[in-house]
Amino acid sequence: MAVLAVNNLSVAFHTESGRLEALKDVSFSVPANRSVGVVGESGCGKSTLINAILGLLADNGEISAGEIVFEDDKDLARLDAAAMRNLRGQRIATVFQDPMGALNPVLSVGRQMRDIQYRSGLSKRDKDARSVAMLRKVRIPDPESRLAQFPHEFSGGMKQRIAIAMALMMEPALLIADEPTTALDATLEVATIELLKDLQREIGCSVLFISHHLGVIAELCDEMIVMYAGEVVESGTTREIFHDARHPYTQRLLACDPARLSRRVPRLPTIAGTLPDLRRRPSGCVFQPRCDRADAQCLEVPPAAPIGGSHIARCWHADIPLGVSA
């Protein structure tokens, strides 16, 4: 059973300089109790994807096609605002990237944690007790006395753990983690990933983990999707993609990961070229203008080529494994 199934989702923004297709024909699913990683460079549509799932697209954005099926019976693309609000924070919780700015600076942590429980019908004291228990779970020392404190009195790592505690307090079915460790230093990053793993097991929720950091995805996620310019170019289990990436973009992305370099290089590898202008998508394969394997065939939209198991790559040349040049 999939907690979340995104089927052929397209999202468009109406800008002054024309219509911008931020997501095009995106499909993937997040099975129960599993973690799915979404990887891609800045501007690939990761944030748009989150906002579309949460129903928080900007006023000029709209879901132009497709569906977002949550818990098998609700299409988030068509749910009304009130029903959507009832899901947010209760069934779908989110941890955002910026721990410094994610909490309200003028309200105490206790107040903010209490407010999240506004639908629970608990007394103030019970809500606080629940907040304390949750803060203890994320290893905030002396949680009782820290409820009265304000966000700026906590360190960055602590704030992110508080944000995690807030997100998981209502025991959601789906946790969306939007680059939750990007703003943290390396040691904290590892600790935060471990914490997320433990809590996911304990609460039994699914995680949609957005990151541009491949190592974190490898550490945490069972499955992953690779996004480029608003499209899913490759998806499969984390193992399949890390060991046998087939889409040229994924292959380049893996080659660019500094953690995977085995020897000193004078310059870190990059992917030549830039993301295409999403108002004028290239015809055919979206990666074709930057791809060294591109040929005449690539001017046609590539099919989702099955590699084996759940592994899919949207490429005409998906039969060429990593390390083999065209």
Added chain:
Amino acid sequence: MIRYAIKRLWLGAIIISFALMMMFAMVYLIPGDPASVALGPRATPEMKEALRERMGLDQPVWKQFANFYGSALHGDLGTEVLSNRPVLNVVMEQLPFTLALIVGGITWSVALGIPLGCIAAVRRGGFVDQVIGVLSVAMIAVPSFVVAIYSLLVFAVALQWLPAIGAGDPGNIASQLQHLILPSLAVGLGWIGYISRMVRASMLETLEASHIRTARAFGLPEHRIIYTYALRIAVLPTITLLGVGIGHMLSSSVFAEIVFARPGIGKLVYEAISVRNYPIVSGAVLVTTVFFVLVNVAADILVGLLDPRVRSSFN
């Protein structure tokens, strides 16, 4: 927090002593011999000398300054010439009327300015936002004496809903409040506009913040997001602005007090200037300076109370 308050008060004391210095310098630098002016053209040199001695004008500047300072710190602002009463008493008698006027002006501006600013921000770009925008600018643009005269003509003379002149019967709160409505509107109207513009701008900025996105992602009701999570932050600059605004309200209270024939500092100063009663003028200026400084200290402390970040930056 107490340390923060003390620090603000200490800064306030420095500003007040600076104001005292300016006042002394102004009186000292005005050309002409005060003794000759006071005694008239037929005074003998001996009489002038005697008066100068009595006024302490024969002493060196620094000593005159120290005397002036010392007596000001003791609350002795000199004696008024006409009634021979201490200047401080005369000014303090009028202060409550002006205070009431300014509190009324603040009430108008806050009670209307904050909601208007919020509504405009929430309806950003819409018709309501535009109407509030035009209204706000209009309110800022109209001088307070025009508001005073026309509100008097409309509500007191033509419609006869409210009393036209005076401050109401002493001891009768209801009558005093009735007499306060129009003058305080004249004083506060422009600030309704300022505050609504200010709240709109800082509200729009706050609504973009990532913690508001967090609040939305947690499914908090929209009214709570706007009126608690965002407004608590968006009003902070408004409080500081109001501290400055009280200075402007003090100057517009001069017009309001004259038009509505209300007692108060503004009217006192106006009348003192017209008869060249300078001790009263400088006394009133000093008292309003102290008042202005204290209000700004209070505004800073209030911001500290509402913004934990400010509070702890001083701990």
